Amino acid sequence: MKLAFFDAKPYDMEGFDRCAEGTELEIKYFETRLNEDTVSLAAGFDAVCVFVNDTVNKRVVDKLSEMGVKMIALRCAGFNNVDVKECYGKLHVYRVPAYSPYAVAEFAMAMILTIVRRTHKAYNRTREFNFSLSGLVGFDLHGKTVGIIGTGKIGRIFADVCKGFGVKLLAYDKYPAKDADFSYVELPELLQRSDIISLHCPLTEETDHIIDKKAIAQMKPGAIIVNTSRGALVDTEALIEGLKEKQVGAACLDVYEEEGDLFYEDFSGHIVRDDKLVRLISMPNVLVTSHQAYLTEEALGNIAETTVDNILRFFQGEPDAEREVCYRCEKQADCRKKRQKKCF
Numbered sequence: 001m002k003l004a005f006f007d008a009k010p011y012d013m014e015g016f017d018r019c020a021e022g023t024e025l026e027i028k029y030f031e032t033r034l035n036e037d038t039v040s041l042a043a044g045f046d047a048v049c050v051f052v053n054d055t056v057n058k059r060v061v062d063k064l065s066e067m068g069v070k071m072i073a074l075r076c077a078g079f080n081n082v083d084v085k086e087c088y089g090k091l092h093v094y095r096v097p098a099y100s101p102y103a104v105a106e107f108a109m110a111m112i113l114t115i116v117r118r119t120h121k122a123y124n125r126t127r128e129f130n131f132s133l134s135g136l137v138g139f140d141l142h143g144k145t146v147g148i149i150g151t152g153k154i155g156r157i158f159a160d161v162c163k164g165f166g167v168k169l170l171a172y173d174k175y176p177a178k179d180a181d182f183s184y185v186e187l188p189e190l191l192q193r194s195d196i197i198s199l200h201c202p203l204t205e206e207t208d209h210i211i212d213k214k215a216i217a218q219m220k221p222g223a224i225i226v227n228t229s230r231g232a233l234v235d236t237e238a239l240i241e242g243l244k245e246k247q248v249g250a251a252c253l254d255v256y257e258e259e260g261d262l263f264y265e266d267f268s269g270h271i272v273r274d275d276k277l278v279r280l281i282s283m284p285n286v287l288v289t290s291h292q293a294y295l296t297e298e299a300l301g302n303i304a305e306t307t308v309d310n311i312l313r314f315f316q317g318e319p320d321a322e323r324e325v326c327y328r329c330e331k332q333a334d335c336r337k338k339r340q341k342k343c344f
């Protein structure tokens with residue numbers, strides 16, 4: 001079993017090498033991302049392993065299938081970068097549905113505490129022996145209202161984390177959980193009542209720019225937006241306008257609409273040409289991190305273990321149906337995957 005591993009980083013290789021040791025899996029690491037220009041590198045491989053910023057569009061899918069690749073092993077949960085409808089009947093797509101929802105939920109809270117209590121600024125000040133407190137006034141989280149959009153694995157854990165701070169919780173989800181111990185409201189009400197809004201839903205056609213100009217106008221003046229899910233959930237231009245007009249009080253962004261060309265690489269010696277990102281980073285009330293919410297030892301270990309397991313089991317003819325994406329019919333009553341545990 002030959003695996004072409006794209007967008008490989010040293011912290012990925014360690015865990016994957018450990019999990020593949022002693023198995024039939026042979027891994028070739030490519031530093032480059034998978035896209036239309038690099039897809040030919042996958043010739044002669046049985047499977048490809050991709051991450052959040054690889055581009056698996058129709059052309060890439062067709063080329064992979066033509067070259068005899070059988071499987072796409074996503075080493076992440078989200079699959080918005082893969083045209084899964086195009087994969088139907090051609091390539092099987094497996095993912096890691098959960099590797100550490102705690103990592104992302106805890107990181108969202110870390111970002112909130114940082115921006116609210118200005119610890120990033122305090123750290124820089126004291127390193128230069130500046131012990132002034134001017135400009136560092138924060139606010140208590142206790143008693144504030146936190147709105148959670150998307151109450152799946154990460155959103156639920158984030159809710160639990162929030163409870164420890166004594167905040168009031170509001171939630172919005174297209175498919176509300178039946179056993180939740182917080183209140184669901186419609187999206188406009190969540191926007192109007194929340195002091196902090198944290199996004200934990202996937203990126204779909206419906207959620208693309210769920211936070212746009214209209215949504216921002218409905219928010220409490222000064223509300224904080226936290227996005228640790230996918231960049232395109234937030235319309236960046238609308239966010240910048242909202243921040244300039246002080247309608248948005250602060251933003252914590254672990255993901256960014258156009259992150260694909262920048263995140264995970266070192267541009268410290270270059271002029272970054274993305275004016276929107278540069279504008280955001282220049283604002284004192286914006287915290288940008290480069291899609292690192294998942295990056296814990298536990299998560300990396302689970303990602304490697306589950307991905308290697310997905311590949312081995314697929315080629316041994318005993319795949320885990322739960323980890324294969326549903327190509328056409330997810331969540332519909334007559335879904336074939338629900339009945340037969342597979343789409344094709």
Ligand code: NAI
Nearest residue numbers: 078150151152153154173174175200201202228229293294
């Ligand atoms: P999940 O599938 O357990 O939960 C997603 C929730 O969103 C579900 O409850 C679903 O019903 C809800 N949802 C779906 N469509 C919606 C809509 N139109 N409006 C409101 N809610 C909707 O997913 P999980 O594991 O909690 O992950 C959430 C997202 O976090 C992922 O889709 C991914 O984009 C992001 N993520 C980010 C990471 C990072 O490092 N920054 C790492 C892992 C995930």
